[in-house]
Amino acid sequence: MHIRPFRPDDLPRLKEITVEAFTGVSIDQGIEKQFGPIAGHDWRWRKARHLDEDTLTDPHGIFVAEIADRVVGYVSTWIDHETGIGHIPNLALVPECRGQGLGRQLLLHAFDHFHRAGITHAKIETLVQNEVGKHLYESLGFREVARQIHFVADLRDDSSAAG
Numbered sequence: 001m002h003i004r005p006f007r008p009d010d011l012p013r014l015k016e017i018t019v020e021a022f023t024g025v026s027i028d029q030g031i032e033k034q035f036g037p038i039a040g041h042d043w044r045w046r047k048a049r050h051l052d053e054d055t056l057t058d059p060h061g062i063f064v065a066e067i068a069d070r071v072v073g074y075v076s077t078w079i080d081h082e083t084g085i086g087h088i089p090n091l092a093l094v095p096e097c098r099g100q101g102l103g104r105q106l107l108l109h110a111f112d113h114f115h116r117a118g119i120t121h122a123k124i125e126t127l128v129q130n131e132v133g134k135h136l137y138e139s140l141g142f143r144e145v146a147r148q149i150h151f152v153a154d155l156r157d158d159s160s161a162a163g
């Protein structure tokens with residue numbers, strides 16, 4: 001596997017990989033299970049948008065994994081220099097490339113990027129049901145620091161009305 005910097009023309013492929021990879025491990029899909037599509041958009045559309053956010057936040061913090069010139073995955077990062085924390089918002093591989101240590105290599109690449117920038121701590125989030133993520137992150141030194149609950153309300157419901 002070869003890891004290289006992101007190019008703008010990678011975006012459609014990275015979105016495709018993201019939408020496939022996050023099936024079953026996506027907050028957006030969890031929202032859709034309870035509320036259906038919102039504003040005419042399904043969870044895949046919303047999840048793919050995270051890549052737009054990543055590219056706007058720091059296109060130079062996205063690293064693309066290639067095998068034989070085929071894009072097979074990526075890791076996205078951004079650095080908050082003031083807090084000293086490097087963030088890893090998204091990480092995904094095509095199914096046939098999982099379980100071979102490539103996710104670990106992408107994360108180590110992100111760590112190198114943070115080291116080079118003088119960053120001392122890295123932060124990543126995962127859903128409770130993501131057993132692979134949990135195992136992989138802990139094996140790389142990440143420690144669980146908190147659990148968060150995501151709530152969504154349908155504001156058209158009477159029960160959500162303020163008065």
Ligand SMILES: CC(C)(COP(=O)(O)OP(=O)(O)OC[C@H]1O[C@@H](n2cnc3c(N)ncnc32)[C@H](O)[C@@H]1OP(=O)(O)O)[C@@H](O)C(=O)NCCC(=O)NCCS
Nearest residue numbers: 021091092093098099100101102103104126131132133135
């Ligand atoms: C998460 C992801 C990027 C990891 O990449 P990967 O190449 O599969 O990961 P690696 O092969 O480097 O490491 C996986 C580790 O999980 C372990 N693992 C595999 N299945 C597991 C399971 N069901 N439960 C616990 N651990 C598991 C593997 O043994 C390996 O650990 P080891 O190196 O100690 O043996 C990839 O699986 C993926 O794209 N998943 C879907 C998208 C996703 O979940 N993204 C992250 C969201 S936070």
